[in-house]
Amino acid sequence: MQSIPVDKANRFLEPGPIVLVTTIDGGKPNIMTMGFHMMVQHDPPLVGCVIGPWDYSYGALRSSGECVIAIPTVDLARTVVDIGNCSGATLDKFRTFELTPLPARKVTPPLIGECLANLECRVADTRLVETHNLFILEVVAISTDPERRERRTLHHRGDGSFVIDGKTVDLRDRMVKWRHLQD
Amino acid sequence: MQSIPVDKANRFLEPGPIVLVTTIDGGKPNIMTMGFHMMVQHDPPLVGCVIGPWDYSYGALRSSGECVIAIPTVDLARTVVDIGNCSGATLDKFRTFELTPLPARKVTPPLIGECLANLECRVADTRLVETHNLFILEVVAISTDPERRERRTLHHRGDGSFVIDGKTVDLRDRMVKWRHLQD
Numbered sequence: 001m002q003s004i005p006v007d008k009a010n011r012f013l014e015p016g017p018i019v020l021v022t023t024i025d026g027g028k029p030n031i032m033t034m035g036f037h038m039m040v041q042h043d044p045p046l047v048g049c050v051i052g053p054w055d056y057s058y059g060a061l062r063s064s065g066e067c068v069i070a071i072p073t074v075d076l077a078r079t080v081v082d083i084g085n086c087s088g089a090t091l092d093k094f095r096t097f098e099l100t101p102l103p104a105r106k107v108t109p110p111l112i113g114e115c116l117a118n119l120e121c122r123v124a125d126t127r128l129v130e131t132h133n134l135f136i137l138e139v140v141a142i143s144t145d146p147e148r149r150e151r152r153t154l155h156h157r158g159d160g161s162f163v164i165d166g167k168t169v170d171l172r173d174r175m176v177k178w179r180h181l182q183d
Numbered sequence: 184m185q186s187i188p189v190d191k192a193n194r195f196l197e198p199g200p201i202v203l204v205t206t207i208d209g210g211k212p213n214i215m216t217m218g219f220h221m222m223v224q225h226d227p228p229l230v231g232c233v234i235g236p237w238d239y240s241y242g243a244l245r246s247s248g249e250c251v252i253a254i255p256t257v258d259l260a261r262t263v264v265d266i267g268n269c270s271g272a273t274l275d276k277f278r279t280f281e282l283t284p285l286p287a288r289k290v291t292p293p294l295i296g297e298c299l300a301n302l303e304c305r306v307a308d309t310r311l312v313e314t315h316n317l318f319i320l321e322v323v324a325i326s327t328d329p330e331r332r333e334r335r336t337l338h339h340r341g342d343g344s345f346v347i348d349g350k351t352v353d354l355r356d357r358m359v360k361w362r363h364l365q366d
Binding site: 036046084125152154 | 198199218220223229231232233335339340348
């Protein structure tokens with residue numbers, strides 16, 4: 001895993017992939033699957049996400065104020081669904097799903113070695129947690145594997161149906177042109 | 184356009200597509216491009232999104248409390264970028280980009296006829312607007328065109344680079360199995 005600047009968080013999250021989230025509670029790491037998240041601000045990078053009391057990770061996130069958002073690729077599709085359909089209350093998910101916990105740089109919850117990227121986060125705002133279970137997180141470190149060949153992420157359409165990344169279209173020149181005209 | 188239940192909002196938004204947002208200000212409709220959004224709750228459907236004072240639509244959304252989130256497909260890629268790189272302060276974007284405004288059922292801003300789906304929204308919570316420009320919207324109606332052949336959406340990776348929907352993977356059976364075991 002290689003460290004990259006935190007202001008690149010949007011490259012991974014704005015496309016809206018299904019993600020995994022690690023937390024730690026009393027020394028015990030856990031993983032959940034999360035589909036409700038968004039970028040809130042580019043720099044410093046803020047992320048909004050919904051984690052509720054029905055998620056075992058909720059208590060750990062509230063008490064520790066830390067988590068890691070890991071980006072799985074298509075090879076982990078079944079694992080992503082299975083992680084979302086069992087509970088850390090009764091299972092050690094790293095062991096059950098044969099995933100590799102790696103030490104993070106700035107937070108206590110572990111990275112997931114099998115993921116494309118890992119975003120280390122600290123809770124930055126909890127004002128909407130009571131009513132909407134909506135946490136605002138700040139991304140404080142990002143690790144990614146630049147050598148990784150499989151980079152296609154999954155997007156959840158609901159009920160276990162996913163769309164996989166296809167072709168890309170690069171309209172960067174068009175952005176520059178219009179920005180220039182706007183200045 | 185055919186009306187579908189509002190609790191299907193996640194089918195369109197959870198995959199994280201780039202979207203268009205219409206508002207109306209003094210009778211004048213406008214369109215913006217938006218990448219920072221997420222589902223917050225399934226039913227009643229709540230959506231979080233970031234629209235800031237730098238967006239011309241911000242004033243209209245704050246004063247009217249209404250907008251429409253329209254889901255464009257790959258055929259509109261250039262239009263989506265161009266809409267995001269000019270301002271409704273000086274342009275009639277419906278006319279400039281040759282898009283068709285259609286009457287909505289429950290809100291005043293128009294639907295976009297060329298989009299896959301249109302989600303009519305009302306502002307439900309503004310507590311994070313001052314600090315994070317984060318609006319919570321409730322989806323009050325959804326229209327979609329079931330006959331439409333092009334259904335591939337775009338996901339923004341930043342700087343005008345997009346990934347297009349590819350193949351789908353259906354793991355619904357796996358969801359049901361695990362849910363059943365959890366009960």
